[in-house]
Amino acid sequence: MPLWPKDTLTTGRSPRVLFVWGANYLNQAKGFLDVYQTLWPKLDLIVDLNFRMDTTALYADVVLPATSWFEMWNLNTTDLHSYIIPFTPVIPPQFGSRSDWQIWQGLADALANTGVVFQDSLPDGTTITRDYATLGTDFRTLNTDGQDLSDDKDACQFLLDSSVETNGLTMDGIAEQPARLLETSEEWTSDLLPNQAYYGFQRMTEHLKPLHTLTGRQQFYIDHDWYLSDFREELPVYKPPVDADLYPLRWITPHGRWSIHSTYRDLKFQLRMQRGRPIVYLSPSEAQARGLLDNDPVEVLNDHGSLVAHLCVSPRLPAGMALMYHGWESYMLKNNLDDTSGFKNGWQGPCTIRIKPTQLVGGYAQLKFRLNYWGPTGNQKDTRVQVVKYAGTLP
Amino acid sequence: MAKITGQVQMLFDLNKCLGCQTCTSACKTAWTDKDQGQEYMYWNNVETVPGRGYPKGWQTMGGGFKACTNQVDLSAPLPSINRDYGAPWEYNYDEVLTTEGGDATVGMLVPAPRPDAPNDYSSNWDEDVGAGAHPDAYYFYLPRICNHCSKPACVAACPRKAVYKREEDGIVLIDQDRCRGYRYCIKGCPYKKIYWNPIVKKSQKCIFCYPRLENEDPENPLAKNFCVTQCVGRIRWVAYAEDTTSNLYKLVNVWRVGLRLHPEFGTEPNTFYIPPLSPRVTNGTAPRIPTDLLAEMFGDNCSQTFEQRKARVEEVFAILEQERAKVAAGGTSELVDILTSYSESDRIQL
Numbered sequence: 014m015p016l017w018p019k020d021t022l023t024t025g026r027s028p029r030v031l032f033v034w035g036a037n038y039l040n041q042a043k044g045f046l047d048v049y050q051t052l053w054p055k056l057d058l059i060v061d062l063n064f065r066m067d068t069t070a071l072y073a074d075v076v077l078p079a080t081s082w083f084e085m086w087n088l089n090t091t092d093l094h095s096y097i098i099p100f101t102p103v104i105p106p107q108f109g110s111r112s113d114w115q116i117w118q119g120l121a122d123a124l125a126n127t128g129v130v131f132q133d134s135l136p137d138g139t140t141i142t143r144d145y146a147t148l149g150t151d152f153r154t155l156n157t158d159g160q161d162l163s164d165d166k167d168a169c170q171f172l173l174d175s176s177v178e179t180n181g182l183t184m185d186g187i188a189e190q191p192a193r194l195l196e197t198s199e200e201w202t203s204d205l206l207p208n209q210a211y212y213g214f215q216r217m218t219e220h221l222k223p224l225h226t227l228t229g230r231q232q233f234y235i236d237h238d239w240y241l242s243d244f245r246e247e248l249p250v251y252k253p254p255v256d257a258d259l260y261p262l263r264w265i266t267p268h269g270r271w272s273i274h275s276t277y278r279d280l281k282f283q284l285r286m287q288r289g290r291p292i293v294y295l296s297p298s299e300a301q302a303r304g305l306l307d308n309d310p311v312e313v314l315n316d317h318g319s320l321v322a323h324l325c326v327s328p329r330l331p332a333g334m335a336l337m338y339h340g341w342e343s344y345m346l347k348n349n350l351d352d353t354s355g356f357k358n359g360w361q362g363p364c365t366i367r368i369k370p371t372q373l374v375g376g377y378a379q380l381k382f383r384l385n386y387w388g389p390t391g392n393q394k395d396t397r398v399q400v401v402k403y404a405g406t407l408p
Numbered sequence: 409m410a411k412i413t414g415q416v417q418m419l420f421d422l423n424k425c426l427g428c429q430t431c432t433s434a435c436k437t438a439w440t441d442k443d444q445g446q447e448y449m450y451w452n453n454v455e456t457v458p459g460r461g462y463p464k465g466w467q468t469m470g471g472g473f474k475a476c477t478n479q480v481d482l483s484a485p486l487p488s489i490n491r492d493y494g495a496p497w498e499y500n501y502d503e504v505l506t507t508e509g510g511d512a513t514v515g516m517l518v519p520a521p522r523p524d525a526p527n528d529y530s531s532n533w534d535e536d537v538g539a540g541a542h543p544d545a546y547y548f549y550l551p552r553i554c555n556h557c558s559k560p561a562c563v564a565a566c567p568r569k570a571v572y573k574r575e576e577d578g579i580v581l582i583d584q585d586r587c588r589g590y591r592y593c594i595k596g597c598p599y600k601k602i603y604w605n606p607i608v609k610k611s612q613k614c615i616f617c618y619p620r621l622e623n624e625d626p627e628n629p630l631a632k633n634f635c636v637t638q639c640v641g642r643i644r645w646v647a648y649a650e651d652t653t654s655n656l657y658k659l660v661n662v663w664r665v666g667l668r669l670h671p672e673f674g675t676e677p678n679t680f681y682i683p684p685l686s687p688r689v690t691n692g693t694a695p696r697i698p699t700d701l702l703a704e705m706f707g708d709n710c711s712q713t714f715e716q717r718k719a720r721v722e723e724v725f726a727i728l729e730q731e732r733a734k735v736a737a738g739g740t741s742e743l744v745d746i747l748t749s750y751s752e753s754d755r756i757q758l
Contacts, residue, residue, distance in 0.1 A: 066505040089701075222687075270428060279517055280497055282436065286429050286532045289497050289519040297541060308528050327537045329545040344504050345517045408520050 030058045031067050034113070038273045040068035040343055043391040044366045045359035062116055067275060068343045068359075078110040084186065085112035088173070092201065095194045095211035097179055099169070099187045118339045119368045121152040186250050223337040227378035237377050244371055254366065255395040258315050262299065262335040262365055264396040269338030280338045291322040291345055292358070293337045295400060298329040303400065310403040313337070315396070318362025321403050323346035347407060365400050366391040415558065415578035415649040415678055416616055416758065418636070419666050420551055421686040421747060423728075424643040428548035430634035431644075438634045446609030447496035448489055449532045451614035452635045454551045458508045458701065459534030461493040461550075461587045463600050467705075472561050472598030476710040478544050479565045482595045489606065494529030495521050498692065518567030523574075535687070546696040548684040551643070553635060554601040554614035555669070555677030556580050562613075570599025571611075574697060577648070578678065579616045589612055598673035631757045638758070642749050647757040649678065654757040655746045656680075665724045667706035674710045680748075681706060683721050686730060695725075 020026075031038075031052075042048045053059070053072065061073035064081040084107060087100040106112065111119070129145040153163045162168040166184055173179040173187075178194040186192065197205050203215035216222040233248055240247045254263075270298060271287055272278040284290070293313055296304070307326045312319055313335060322337065330336060335366030339360060344359040372389040375382045382388045436453035455621040463469070470484025489495060497519030504515045521527045538547030562571045570586035571593050573579070582593070582602070584642045589609040592603045617633040619683050625631050625720035636644045647654035652661075659682070660666040666680030683706050688696040712720070731741040749755050 071505070202589070279499075279501075281497075282433065282441070284499070284519065285496055285530055286432065287535065288530065288533060289523040308524070325537065327545070328541050329538050329547070331542045344515065347516065388573065408516050 017278060027055045028052070030060070031056050032062070033073070034061045035061040035065075037065075037067045037069045037342075039072055041126050041340070041361065043361050043393055044317070045361035047105065047290050047362070047365070057289075059160045061114065064110065071344065073096050077116050078108065079116060080106045080110045080112045084110065085114075086169050087112070087114075088169050095197070095205055096191060097173070097182065098191065099184060101188050113163050113314040114168055118152055118163060118175055119151070123150040125149040135372060137313065151332075183193060191349075220362065225379050232379070235378075235380070237374055239371055239374055246371055246391060254397075257367075258317070258397040259397060260397040260399045262295075262398050262400060263335070264313070264315075264393075264398045265334055266339040266360065266364075266393070267336070269340060271338070272340045275340040275342055279342050279345060288323065289327065290321075290339045291337070292325045293322040293335055293400065294325045294327050294330050297326055297328055298332050299330075299400070300324065300326045303402065305400070305402055309408055311400050312403045313363060313398050313400050315363045317365045317396075318359065320358045320360060320362050321407070324400075337400055347403075347405075360365045363390075364393045364396050366393075367395065368392070411574065412558070412575055412578045414576050415658075416556060416621075417647060417649050417656055417678045418553065418633075418678065419645040419659055419680040419682070421643045421645075421682040422550070423682060424641040424747075425454070425549040425551060426641050427454055427456070427535070428640050430638050430640050431551060432531070434634040434638035437613075438617075439610075443605070443607070445605035446603075446612065448493045448531075449605075450601040450611065451537060451601075451603075452551065452553045453531045454549050454581070455532065456535050456537060457550045457705070458547060459537060460540040461534075461756050462552075463487040464494075464532040465492070465535075466600040467670065469600055470598065471596050471600070472670075472675055473559070473564075474674075476674050478564070480561050480596045481598075482565060482592060484595060486591055486594055486604070487600060488554075489604075490521075491526050493531070494523070494530070494533065495527045496530075497523065499523060540696070542638055544689045544696050546686060546698075548686075548688075548697060550669075551635075551677065552599065552601065552669075553558075554580060554616070555599060555675065555679045556614075557618055558676035558678060560672065561596040561598060561673070561675050562593035562602055563593040566590075567592060572674075574618075577616075577618070577621070579700075580613070581618070581683055582611055582613060584608075584610055584612075589644050598670065598675065599677075599699050632750045632756050632758050637752070642755060644652070645749075645755045651757065655754055656757065658742070659746060661744075663727060665743070667720065667724065668708060669705060673705045673708050676710075682728075683724055685725055691704075699725075 017033040017196065023133065035087045043207060060075045060077065061070045062077045062079055063070050070076045080098045083103040084105065085100060085102055089098040089100065090096070119367040124145045124150040127145055131143050132140045134140050153161050157171060160171070162171050169185050177196055177198050181195050182192055194205060202213050202217060203211060205211065218226055220403045224231060226232040235247055266359050271283045277283050293311060300306070305324055307324060309324045310321060312321050337360060340359040343359045346360065368389045369392050374380045380387060423578070432454055433590050437451065439451060440449045450462060451660040453462045461467060469487065470481050472481055473479060474481050482741055487493065498518060499517055500515070501517070504517045536547065538545045540546045556579055559580070560571070560573055563573055563580065564577035567590060568586050568588055570583045572581060572583065574581065587610040589604070589611065591604055591611060593611050594600070594604060603610050606614050620632050631637060633646060636646055636660045644655040645659065647656035651657060655670055661679050665682050667683060668677050670677065671677070684697060686695045688694065689696050699718060699721055703714055703719045706721060708720060727743070731743040734741045735744045746754065
């Protein structure tokens with residue numbers, strides 16, 4: 014994985030501006046308290062482009078109010094299925110919000126007005142002249158042969174026209190009737206088969222197209238030095254949990270049914286179909302051993318942080334585990350970040366970041382950094398906590 | 409009661425229900441999210457079984473017809489909103505999410521009233537709690553609407569004739585002009601699917617989305633019951649009982665895999681459930697969800713014994729497993745085809 018800007022670790026350079034888009038970064042970051050205590054003070058400016066007032070927005074300097082899905086033209090797709098999904102403006106933008114496209118355009122125009130010109134260095138060592146004066150125009154017309162894409166719908170149509178998967182579809186057409194992609198490019202692992210759902214790796218199994226591995230086949234064996242000698246993982250292998258956080262319960266935070274990450278986590282209609290506030294699950298035996306009853310307030314803690322939630326006792330849990338569905342906003346947990354009483358809340362409070370060293374291997378056969386596909390992730394599976402009865406008072 | 413010339417029915421395949429509550433949300437936002445007094449109402453709810461359900465402990469709250477007679481049991485006390493449903497909590501969003509002068513807001517989002525005793529309940533309080541012991545703990549989801557019974561105890565209980573069953577489609581409704589809020593219907597309904605609106609002081613309930621059935625959209629004729637059209641798991645079938653070509657009819661009367669929920673209440677519900685199969689227990693052959701539990705809940709009619717009901721549940725399981733095996737072996741099965749339900753028109757046949 015490339016480290017950028019270059020030499021960050023040795024020059025003491027540190028980030029000054031954080032721009033958050035499409036995420037609730039502060040709330041969802043592992044090492045929650047570290048992020049707030051270490052990163053936040055370094056920043057001169059925190060900007061959050063958001064359609065929700067979430068934890069990150071509350072701790073940003075500027076919030077740019079964005080439209081949600083039913084207030085704008087936009088496109089959504091994934092390589093996990095073969096459909097292209099339009100967003101359409103059922104209602105006009107509410108409360109002065111703007112679509113993401115309009116917000117970015119406004120920022121480009123604002124930068125253009127500064128007239129700044131400077132030499133920027135690129136990762137490959139070359140330099141490039143950045144002229145902000147043309148940024149607004151570039152934003153609307155770059156790569157379009159002069160066509161103006163300031164309008165959201167025009168920009169969406171341009172995207173449809175520019176991909177082999179969708180060249181031939183129209184925004185009005187897919188708004189009227191959802192459409193399947195027209196074909197799949199080389200990037201995909203399967204052809205589009207009529208009357209068949211899309212599934213992966215059909216080109217490999219039916220056309221014997223090689224996989225992007227060293228051998229061109231399904232491959233478990235990795236002969237990279239780190240795998241071979243440093244960590245002994247040349248083949249998939251069971252390894253016991255890391256001996257850290259010496260607390261008795263494994264801390265598990267799966268995706269929940271009631272939210273998409275933190276979105277919808279704080280909605281009244283959703284909370285009314287739960288228990289109204291954050292809950293953590295224990296097995297009957299673990300609850301009994303701690304003298305805890307269902308719906309008791311409990312503190313979940315380890316050396317990284319703690320949080321207060323209410324207990325739900327369920328026999329579907331094994332002993333030795335504490336489970337909390339993820340995404341609770343920090344303002345739904347006891348105290349807030351500015352509290353100095355020692356509470357380090359946030360559902361990610363007890364989590365820290367442990368990078369698995371083998372995930373730093375790059376540039377070797379299939380082990381190649383690609384955002385969301387291969388790279389270091391924040392492994393949290395070895396986090397352990399204690400759960401005790403919460404003796405304090407709750408608002 | 410006039411002769412019913414048509415009867416809507418709904419069938420739920422519990423093997424497909426994932427407990428997502430999309431039906432609940434669709435119903436809630438369509439019918440009971442605007443008027444005061446309806447906050448706690450879930451005309452459609454989904455509860456985890458085993459669990460206390462909604463309202464809390466409804467299965468033993470009384471109502472229905474005594475021992476398959478025509479006498480309505482009105483002896484049980486009315487459920488209380490705070491204790492048995494849980495007061496629907498409100499939140500201090502303005503306090504927490506509104507900032508002034510650029511200061512980070514101080515405050516915590518808290519429900520009011522607090523979900524502590526005696527308000528420690530909600531429509532889904534027992535979600536995913538289950539019973540048994542790890543690794544053989546078990547639970548399943550039970551979606552519930554008004555059953556629009558053929559022999560509705562609520563109609564029999566109402567002294568005002570405000571509750572009535574429509575001749576043309578058998579939908580049970582409460583005339584809001586006639587209702588005086590006596591609440592005998594709530595005592596009489598053994599499924600506790602009628603809710604008291606304490607603001608307008610009238611009883612209210614699931615209307616089977618009758619305005620959507622009456623005003624069919626010619627461009628979208630399948631836009632019927634919200635709980636059906638929004639169902640993510642595609643677990644619901646609707647049809648008229650008289651339509652012998654419908655998939656619902658085939659599931660109930662030909663394949664005989666649809667059972668009634670608590671038929672011993674004697675109301676002849678027009679909803680049917682395909683009971684949930686479950687994996688075998690560890691180191692054993694018994695299904696993880698005890699068949700006894702299912703036999704206590706499901707059966708065909710009021711007069712069946714527990715043993716007969718248990719035999720029927722096992723029969724349904726045998727049919728399902730046999731037909732699944734046929735498909736797994738490369739063959740075809742009408743039952744599996746219907747249950748797979750390739751399109752909306754296979755399920756919505758009203």
